[in-house]
Amino acid sequence: MDAAIVTKDLTKIYAEGRIEVKAVSSVTLQLNEGEVVGLLGPSGSGKTTLLSMIGCILRPTDGSIKIYGNEITGMDETTLPNIRKKYISFIFQGFNLFPALTAIENVLLILKLKGINKNVSNQRAKDLLTVVGLSERMHFLPRDLSGGQKQRVAVARALAANSPIILADEPTGNLDYTNGRKVMEILRNLAVEQKRCVVVSTHDNRIEDIFDRILLMEDGQIINEKRRLS
Ligand SMILES: Nc1ncnc2c1ncn2[C@@H]1O[C@H](COP(=O)(O)OP(=O)(O)OP(=O)(O)O)[C@@H](O)[C@H]1O
Ligand SMILES: [Mg+2]
Incomplete structure (x- = not known):
């Protein structure tokens, strides 16, 4: 399998x-491309910090990160955003939706940044929100959505970007079992069918069977690795 992300002594x-x-x-x-990796571990073990560094939104103190062969540590502030834009979609633990934009406008904004034609974007944003079960709430502002609904807008927005790497920080944290599995199955299909690299941090052991590999974190280190038996 081809490497999407390689880290060395990342601190x-x-x-x-x-x-x-x-x-x-x-x-x-x-x-690697085409795999769904779970990052598990107790609260405070470093999952968000690790995801943020490989997502190019937090600078490491030490060590190296390669994204599709590009060494990003030490990259300047003008080049780094281009790497992020080209390769990475991030689903934040706190959603990070734009509060003044409706659900569909939050998704459309990403498509606009990608330079996608307006008619195509409109259809695609509607399709993505329907996939995550929000067809009835497309025109709601984030403040009028529940935590789980906001989370699903964040997922739809991440999918809109079509990035080869999808990093998701607790994407099922606010979802009930059925919606949580639905989101994970969408992410898994992207990895399998489109060779994306999907990394998900979670406390939710009900979704463990979705992962090809589970990395267990404790005190900032990966203390165990389990592979799917198949
Ligand atoms: N900006 C910050 N300044 C200082 N310490 C921080 C900061 N962000 C996180 N930490 C600390 O770093 C450690 C790892 O935090 P991190 O958020 O990566 O954990 P986590 O595994 O994602 O936890 P959770 O499961 O609760 O989301 C914790 O001890 C936390 O208190
Ligand atoms: Mg976290």
Whole structure:
């Protein structure tokens, strides 16, 4: 399998406060095209920090990250956003929807940034929101949606970008079992059918069977790796 992401000795130390926190410590891993990888571990073990670094939204303190062969550590602020735009979609733990835009406008914005024709975009945004079960709520603002509905808008928005790498931070955290599985099955199909690399952090052990590989984090390190038996 071809590598989408390769990290070596990746480390993040937060030092904003009075005490330093080593949130991720010397993580070396390879994430491939066509696989769905689960990042599991207790709260505070470093999952969001690790995903944010490989998603090019947080600078590592040490170590290296290659995205499709591009070394991104040390890349300047003008080049890095291009890598992010070309390769990565991120589903945030806190959704990060634009509050003044409706569900469909949140999805359309990404399509606009991609330069996709308006008529095509409109249809695609509607299709994606229908896939995640929000056809009735396309024109609602985020404040008028439940946590689970906002989460599904965030998923639809990430799918709209068509990126080869999809990083999802607790994408089923606010969803009931049925909707959680639906979202995970959408992500799994993207990996299998379109050779995307999908990495999902989760506490939800009801979705463990979806993953090809599970990386277990503790205290900023990957302490165990399990592969799907098949
Ligand atoms: N901006 C920050 N400044 C200082 N410390 C931070 C910051 N962000 C996270 N941390 C600390 O880094 C460690 C890892 O946090 P992180 O958010 O990566 O964990 P997580 O595994 O995603 O947890 P959760 O499951 O609760 O989302 C924690 O001890 C956290 O308190
Ligand atoms: Mg987290």
